[in-house]
Amino acid sequence: MKKICFKLARALYSTSQNTEVKICVIGSGPVGFYASQHLVKHIPSVKIDIYEKLPVPFGLVRYDTFFYTNTDITQHALEVLSTSKIKEVYLIGRRGPLQAAFTIKELREMLKLKNCGTYWCDSDFVEFSGSTGDVEKLKLCVNKLEGADILRQKAVFTEDVEYLSCDLAVTSIGYKSLEVDPAIPFDSNRGIAKNANGKISDGVFTTGWLATGPTGVILSTMSNAFGVAEYIVSDLKKCSIESKPGFASVEKLLEKRGVQLVFWENWLKIDAYEQEMGKKLGKPREKIVTIKKMLEVAE
Numbered sequence: 519m520k521k522i523c524f525k526l527a528r529a530l531y532s533t534s535q536n537t538e539v540k541i542c543v544i545g546s547g548p549v550g551f552y553a554s555q556h557l558v559k560h561i562p563s564v565k566i567d568i569y570e571k572l573p574v575p576f577g578l579v580r581y582d583t584f585f586y587t588n589t590d591i592t593q594h595a596l597e598v599l600s601t602s603k604i605k606e607v608y609l610i611g612r613r614g615p616l617q618a619a620f621t622i623k624e625l626r627e628m629l630k631l632k633n634c635g636t637y638w639c640d641s642d643f644v645e646f647s648g649s650t651g652d653v654e655k656l657k658l659c660v661n662k663l664e665g666a667d668i669l670r671q672k673a674v675f676t677e678d679v680e681y682l683s684c685d686l687a688v689t690s691i692g693y694k695s696l697e698v699d700p701a702i703p704f705d706s707n708r709g710i711a712k713n714a715n716g717k718i719s720d721g722v723f724t725t726g727w728l729a730t731g732p733t734g735v736i737l738s739t740m741s742n743a744f745g746v747a748e749y750i751v752s753d754l755k756k757c758s759i760e761s762k763p764g765f766a767s768v769e770k771l772l773e774k775r776g777v778q779l780v781f782w783e784n785w786l787k788i789d790a791y792e793q794e795m796g797k798k799l800g801k802p803r804e805k806i807v808t809i810k811k812m813l814e815v816a817e
């Protein structure tokens with residue numbers, strides 16, 4: 519069977535057999551679940567299908583932060599980290615603390631880290647350099663901030679440069695949504711689906727990082743999801759709902775394309791397998807890291 523990466527977690531929150539309103543949620547990240555939760559509570563006869571492109575749900579939450587050994591960090595990453603000889607780590611930002619995408623809570627946590635020093639410096643990462651092909655140093659450019667609105671100021675290069683000696687550079691400069699469907703107006707610059715308070719057009723809404731860009735933590739995305747879901751509920755009251763086949767036709771299409779479907783029951787198999795593997799290593803779970811293996815276990 520041909521297997522591709524579009525997989526599906528379905529009807530996790532469906533409550534009624536007498537379907538009057540069908541809602542399709544694309545993406546099973548926290549926002550997809552929070553919005554669905556709100557919609558189920560406020561639209562009695564709703565049927566929601568959540569579609570996910572990976573065989574596993576929960577979006578970035580599955581891969582979030584850890585503390586070494588008693589968490590679900592994957593074994594291969596743990597082994598590499600435990601033998602690491604890294605002594606010094608520089609975290610370099612482009613703008614000042616006021617413009618940063620991280621939250622105050624994250625900053626506070628960082629400042630409390632043992633052996634961690636913080637140096638504020640208006641620098642920007644420009645390029646790696648090294649004569650042997652290995653990284654030897656980073657060229658950093660001193661920026662100036664332009665614009666009257668302090669929260670929307672742009673970082674602009676100046677002539678000033680600094681060099682930072684290092685052996686390894688890890689770029690962690692953002693998470694940007696990509697356009698997948700030209701029918702959805704998209705701002706490629708900001709990496710967001712164009713929307714007004716979550717609404718793209720009649721019957722089409724967006725929330726979470728696709729709506730706001732990559733900023734904030736689960737709590738802020740939760741408020742955003744609830745806010746947009748509330749908007750959907752009030753908007754639905756104003757428009758007439760056209761009956762559509764929903765999953766019945768999507769399933770046929772996916773079958774025609776030879777896609778291996780992963781339903782909630784299949785995800786539970788992956789979940790049980792990961793927890794079992796984790797138990798052997800004294801961890802909550804050992805995450806499967808390849809889609810191929812996820813699909814094998816899900817079958």
Ligand SMILES: Cc1cc2nc3c(=O)[nH]c(=O)nc-3n(C[C@H](O)[C@H](O)[C@H](O)COP(=O)(O)OP(=O)(O)OC[C@H]3O[C@@H](n4cnc5c(N)ncnc54)[C@H](O)[C@@H]3O)c2cc1C
Pocket residue numbers: 544545546547548549550569570571572575576577578579582583693698725726727728733734735736737739
């Ligand atoms: C490295 C990192 C660490 C973080 N740590 C924390 C933390 O410790 N605490 C905290 O509160 N927040 C943390 N966050 C922020 C948190 O992860 C986000 O706020 C949250 O995940 C955003 O939710 P979302 O549902 O909008 O997006 P996502 O979590 O990205 O979920 C989107 C989902 O949609 C799916 N998808 C994408 N395209 C398609 C498609 N075409 N069809 C179907 N499905 C699709 C994706 O596979 C994914 O499952 C962290 C973020 C990052 C990047």
